[in-house]
Amino acid sequence: MKQYVLGFDIGSSSVKAALIDVDTGALAASAVSPEQEMPIRTPKTGWAEQDPETWWEEMSKACRKLRSRLGVNTLPVKAIGLSYQEHGLIALDAQYKPLRPAIIWCDSRAVEIGNRAFQEIGREKCLTTILNSPGNFTASKLAWVKQFEPLLYEKIRKIALPGDYIGYRLTGVLTTTAEGLSEGMFYDFSAESVAKSILEYYGIDMDLFPALVPSFGDQGAVTEEAAHFLGITPGARLCFRAGDQHANAWGLGVLDAGDAAVNAGTSGVVFAIWDQPVSDPTSRVNTFLHVNHTKKAPRYSVVLCVNGAAILYRWLRKLLALSLTYEELNRKAAEAPIGSQALVVLPYGNGAERSLGGLNPGASVQGLNFNIHTLSHLSRACLEGVAFALRYGKEILQQIGMDIRYLKAGYANLFQSEVFSNTLASIYGCPIDLFQSDGAQAAARAAAFGAGWYRSVQEALAPVAHIKTYEPDDVNLEQYKEAYERWKSVLFATQRL
Secondary structure, eight states: OOOEEEEEEEOSSOEEEEEEETTTOOEEEEEEEOSSOOOOBOSSTTOOEEOHHHHHHHHHHHHHHHHHHHTOSSBOEEEEEEEEOSSOBEEEOTTSOBSSOEEOTTOOTTHHHHHHHHHHHOHHHHHHHTSSOOTTSHHHHHHHHHHHOHHHHHHOOEEEOHHHHHHHHHHSOOEEOHHHHHHTTOEETTTTEEOHHHHHHHTOOGGGSOEEOOSBSOOOBOOHHHHHHHTBOTTOEEEEEEEHHHHHHHHTTOOSTTOEEEEESSSEEEEEEESSOOOOTTOSSEEEEOTTOOSSSOOEEEEEEESOSHHHHHHHHHHTTOOOOHHHHHHHHHHSOTTGGGOEEEOOOSSOBGGGTTBOOOOEEESOOTTTOOHHHHHHHHHHHHHHHHHHHHHHHHHTTOOOOOEEEESOGGGGOHHHHHHHHHHHTSOEEEESOOHHHHHHHHHHHHTTOSSSHHHHHTTOOEEEEEOOOSTTHHHHHHHHHHHHHHHHHHHOO
16 A cells, blocks of 8 residues: 655645655645635734634645545545744644734734844844844744733743644644744754743743654654544654745755755745854844754754745736736746846835845835836846845855855746746856755655655655756846846845945
8 A cells, every 4th residue: 555645835825735655756646725825914014914723724625635636535644744834923822722813924013022132132142042133033923922912921821833833733732843943033052952041031931832842753643633634544643844944945955064945935035054053143144953953963054035025926916917827927027138127126025024134115116117118027027126135145145154056946936937047046156956846745755754764865855856957147147247236226225225
């Protein structure tokens, strides 16, 4: 009887699911739910919330699609892996039920709380213990709840990241990981334990944290109730859990110092690995534990994030009520010249931007000429704007002693656009290898590895197909550089960076 592993990628836009045949490593089926984006509540400007129950329901719907594609009543699953949206906060009561909607990654309400903590705890202490400013991360979001929702805060018995909560819904046991603590600013890298300095400053009780489990390995059996809800065979084990960028990087084989992944989904991320702790004095890029970190072989992920990437392209399509597919929109973008005839798009319309020092400037279009610019120019300018924002992040990485010599990415989202891929490769000055991988597939393969069904990571990732490589366009390099410098001058003029 075939053995399958099931991977979920719990995003803020959708839930993706992938079923992998353990024997062959082949993708047996995949699904996404919903077809349209999941709702994000914005009660106030800069806020972003979701109901965790929505993620659970969409997981069930995705599994229903998998069953339909396989023609079975029950999915024969032996292990499950989770990739999840990072930096969220779920406050749970004594029965582990959410007390309020989750405050998700792109919510900006806690920026000032985190900035003040950075100053009052001390920049040097923060950068040598948690390697970052507390910023707008989970710890500061919890501090916001404590300050502005005190009656609700008193009812909190445990806190959870999105992956922790889904892990609980699967197994009935609430746990977390060291990688998860590090992404929430709850981890002291020097003491290799929960960050007491942050907890003491914010007045957070240690008892709010679930027990720690490794990212890989048996994290509990799926309950009969959860198996019935998802339509999978009883007895499956949860064997992997990680934040989406960490899972995606693992699935691309980004494991060792010098490796780097890039992602252009809802947000745009460059994810670089280093073997020693490193920090940016102004916390414009952030350092976390990678999923393969050990004391003997330390691995740190240095992450550059641009909140607005594919969400910008989705906005453009929705705004114009276009019947065009993304493929057709990509062809439109390719009709415009490099630089979009001086049309500049700043893609910062999805919350406070760490790479801009916590500013939340909103997106903008600069240099629009009604007599020149068409949909083709605007489409290309959006793609270039995201690529240029990621290129600006490379300068930050170089300032802290890191350089990017090559990039790996999944063949998805904006990387399905030749304009975007060519632009990014050219202005980064390095090749980009595209693979047939995504967060759900990575989570499934990681679960198989965590269950011990593969002898090595290399064996687990061997079936991942290489799609193509984009090399820097040396012929048009000066045009790309000129367009980037124009974009950066607009950024500096409008944001006073």
